[in-house]
Amino acid sequence: MSQTQSDNRHAITLQGVSMSFGSALALRPTDLTVHRGEFLTLLGPSGSGKSTLLNLIAGAIAPTTGRILLDDRDITYMPPRDRGIGMVFQNYALMPHMTVFENVAYPLRVRGEPSDQIHRKVNEALERVGLTGFEDRKPRQMSGGQQQRVGIARCIVYSPAIIMMDEPLGALDKNLREQMQDEIKRLHTDLGTTFIYVTHDQEEALNMSDRICLMSVGEIAQLGTPEDLYFAPQSRFVAEFIGESNLIEGRITAAGRMAVPAGGEYTVRDTGLAKDTAVTLMVRPERLRLLAQDEAAPAGANLIEGKVLGTSFIGGMTRIQILTTQGLSLTTKAVSEQVSRRAQAGMPVRLCWRPEDGVLLDR
Numbered sequence: 001m002s003q004t005q006s007d008n009r010h011a012i013t014l015q016g017v018s019m020s021f022g023s024a025l026a027l028r029p030t031d032l033t034v035h036r037g038e039f040l041t042l043l044g045p046s047g048s049g050k051s052t053l054l055n056l057i058a059g060a061i062a063p064t065t066g067r068i069l070l071d072d073r074d075i076t077y078m079p080p081r082d083r084g085i086g087m088v089f090q091n092y093a094l095m096p097h098m099t100v101f102e103n104v105a106y107p108l109r110v111r112g113e114p115s116d117q118i119h120r121k122v123n124e125a126l127e128r129v130g131l132t133g134f135e136d137r138k139p140r141q142m143s144g145g146q147q148q149r150v151g152i153a154r155c156i157v158y159s160p161a162i163i164m165m166d167e168p169l170g171a172l173d174k175n176l177r178e179q180m181q182d183e184i185k186r187l188h189t190d191l192g193t194t195f196i197y198v199t200h201d202q203e204e205a206l207n208m209s210d211r212i213c214l215m216s217v218g219e220i221a222q223l224g225t226p227e228d229l230y231f232a233p234q235s236r237f238v239a240e241f242i243g244e245s246n247l248i249e250g251r252i253t254a255a256g257r258m259a260v261p262a263g264g265e266y267t268v269r270d271t272g273l274a275k276d277t278a279v280t281l282m283v284r285p286e287r288l289r290l291l292a293q294d295e296a297a298p299a300g301a302n303l304i305e306g307k308v309l310g311t312s313f314i315g316g317m318t319r320i321q322i323l324t325t326q327g328l329s330l331t332t333k334a335v336s337e338q339v340s341r342r343a344q345a346g347m348p349v350r351l352c353w354r355p356e357d358g359v360l361l362d363r
C-alpha cells in the first residue's frame, strides 16, 4: 500500500458520468472516486466499458452526461494536454522513425522545455525502466517488453499527476507479463502517483491493485480491495469473474439455514433473509476442506459427502473435482502431498466448510 493512501483528498471524482455512442450506451451513469496515490484497476470482460471510462478521464472523449473533477476542479471539457494525465497504451503507440531518446523526449519538446533539462529527465526516465544505453535504438529494434518500457518512460518523463495504462501488457507473453506487473507496481510505489490501470485479467488485477473496480456491461459491478472482491463478492458475476468458486443453489428455511433442493441442509451466515428466499451460496475451493479418512468435521461445520471425479495437478496444490451424493459438482484444492493419499478418482470423500466461509448471493 502506498504512503499517500491515508491522504483522503480525492484525485478524481466522476459524478453521474455516462457515455453513449449513437444509440449504444457504453457507460451507464457512473459515480467513482479515485483516491490520490492509489493503484486502481478497472477490470472486466471485453466491451464492459473500461477503455471508455479511461478515455473520459483522459479527455479523449467528452461524456454524454455528468461531471469529472480533478481535486475540486471541473475538468469535464478541459483539453487532454492540460489535465496532467499520462497514458500508456497496449500497442505502445511509439513513433517508429524516432529513436528511443526522441520518443521519450517528445512530451518535453512539445512543452518547450530547455534541452539540458530534456536530457536529464529522459535519462532519468530511461534509467527507471531499465533502458539506459538504448537511447539510439529505433522501436523496431527492440522486443515488445522493451518497447512498452519506452512507452512507460515517455509517460513518466514529465511527471504527470495521474498515470493511466490501458491493457499495457496485453501483447506480452505470460512470464514477461508477470515480470512487468512487478516492475509497474514498483514504479507506483517509487513515484507515489495515482495509477489507473486497465486489464481483463483478474489475476493481474488481484496482484497489482490497492482497489479493483470490476465492470460489467457499462457499469460498476463492485468496487473494493482485492480481498473484498475475492472473499465478499456481492453478486454471482463478481464471484465467477474473480477466482474460482463453488456455487450452490438453494432456499432459506430459517434464520441461518439453507436447504438444497437435491437434498441437504446447511448452516449459513444469518444475513436477515426471509424464509423461502432463493439464494446462491458461494464457497471458494480452498475453503472447502477435504477431510482425512477418520477425521471428524469441526463443530459447527457443514459436512457434505461424495466421490472424487478427477484431480488435476497445478503445482504445490491439486484441484479436485467432486460429485456429491446429492449430485452437486464441487471443486476443492488441497496441498498436493495430501491428495495422493486422500483423493484418487472414484474414492469416497467428505468435505466440510465453516458457515462463515460461505457467502450468500441474492438471486
Ligand SMILES: Nc1ncnc2c1ncn2[C@@H]1O[C@H](COP(=O)(O)OP(=O)(O)O)[C@@H](O)[C@H]1O
Pocket: 021, 024, 025, 026, 044, 045, 046, 047, 048, 049, 050, 051, 052, 053
Ligand atoms: N468509438 C466508439 N463508437 C461506438 N461504440 C463504441 C466506441 N468505443 C466503444 N464503443 C462500445 O462501447 C462499449 C464499451 O467499449 P470499451 O470501453 O472499449 O470496452 P472495454 O475497454 O472494456 O473492452 C462496447 O460495446 C464498444 O463496442
Ligand SMILES: [Mg+2]
Pocket: 050, 051, 052, 166
Ligand atoms: Mg479496452
